[in-house]
Amino acid sequence: MHGQTSIVEEVLNLNPRLARISDSQKSSPLHIAAEEGHFKIASKLLSVAPQMCWWRDDQGMNPIHLAAMNGHVEIVQHLLEESSLPAMETLERGQTVLHLCVKHGQLRVLKVLVEKLGELVYAKDDDGETLLHLAVRCNQLETIRYLVDDKTKSVENQTRNSMGKTALQILVESPPSSTTDSSYSEMKNLLTNLKNESIFHFQVLPKMTDITMVVVVLIATMAFQGGLSPPGGVWLDDTPSHKAGEAVLATTHPAKYRHMSNANTTAFVSSIITIFLVTTGLPATHFLFMASAMYAMWVAMTAITVSYGVALSVITPEERGYLVVVAVAAVVANVFGVLVVYAVVRKLHLSWKRKKRQRQDLTADGFIRRVFYWIFQHLETRGFLRADR
CATH class of the missing domain: 1.25.40.20 (Ankyrin repeat-containing domain)
Known part of the structure; x- marks a missing residue:
């Protein structure tokens, strides 16, 4: 002591x-x-x-x-x-x-x-x-x-x-x-x-790699399965026009089969590249490698989407083709509609927070804005909405 x-x-x-x-x-x-x-x-x-x-x-x-x-x-x-x-x-x-x-x-x-x-x-x-x-x-x-x-x-x-x-x-x-x-x-x-x-925090990157691995493994599985089992299956016997084991689609729709095969191969190879980058451990500490892995994953997602679209166009009867277009358009419209609504509500929320912080008169805005301000206030009071969000 x-x-x-x-x-x-x-x-x-x-x-x-x-x-x-x-x-x-x-x-x-x-x-x-x-x-x-x-x-x-x-x-x-x-x-x-x-x-x-x-x-x-x-x-x-x-x-x-x-x-x-x-x-x-x-x-x-x-x-x-x-x-x-x-x-x-x-x-x-x-x-x-x-x-x-x-x-x-x-x-x-x-x-x-x-x-x-x-x-x-x-x-x-x-x-x-x-x-x-x-x-x-x-x-x-x-x-x-x-x-x-x-x-x-x-x-x-x-x-x-x-x-x-x-x-x-x-x-x-x-x-x-x-x-x-x-x-x-x-x-x-x-x-x-x-x-x-x-966004460049390297602790976030391991979390991103976990998500990336789930996505690319799923895409690789889909692409592998699509390559071995194309729409329409394979020929079971040899003929002058084809051999046993060849894709039926390659004979009946050669152009579409080529597009689907290219897209499917791109998706599979991109997924394998992403898996390689992630499993080496480099993305967890180097943003460049993480960006490369994310880019390869996006390529794989785009390619598998194209492959799905081509395969669907082959197996769908021509008279029902418009139903596929309508379904795709509806999904896209819903997704973008939700994003637009979120952006508008988010902008109104930020405006409400700023005016509260600066102690401005909230009743001076239009009716629609005042309705949203009232909703935000009640959600915050009941604990459903944090003031920082």
Whole structure:
């Protein structure tokens, strides 16, 4: 406790078991050395009883938690060299050692831990709060700047806590009392820019690859089945005009069979390329490869659609062909109709939020707009619509 290194070393030489004895607060000597920042003592204790780096006191903290929250970088580094696993232990309410660093403003320790622990930077506590949420609540401008500017972490601003709020929304809801607060403006700009760039967040890419894999495997299966079992089947015997096993469609409709075969092959090959790109693991960390995989998937989707259209035109009687056209037109009209309605409602909702924020008179707009404003207000009041959406 008082940093008497020589006495500690002498006592440990006489009785090393004392390093494993805790006090009434369940604090071991290593806990105290880590909290007080006595590096040499902590090093000696760790060499005598390395297992104590896992020991928790009555607050649920192990030595690295105490060293981190008090900003003792050297001790944190030394404990990490012994084992990084204790640093990954969560505390009460699900907080991590990184949450402690942000809460107590220990940016230097945070940088060391992020470099060593990597993905722990995305951890949430039991309230769904990320480091970015906590940094905003604690008004930690330097920490926000570090989390946002460090592109190797690509912290996601769109992550919501258990209340459904992003870090930016928490900041906006707690404006400074003084309009000249430059730190508030800078934090808002940083979080706003991060929101705009979040499409390139490499954590989103693995989620996209999962969806991509489902789609392309389905397309590859369809294309494979369509290639082996074309519409009309295959000839079962040899004749002067064809051989057994050849597609009937190639003889009866050669032009359409060529189009369908080309489209089917394009869909299958594009799907295989996408599967190859995804399974190599490269898309998860490189946007270029992810973009290539997405492009190949779009080509596969387009090609399988063309193949389906050609096959359908072959097996559909000419007098009923118009029914296919009507069905396709109805589906397309419905899809685009829903998108147009969504765009209009979304625009009205954004207008309503902006006017509420600026305290403008909502009754000054036309009747249709006022009806929508009334709907939005009632949906928000009943909890069906969040104010941030």
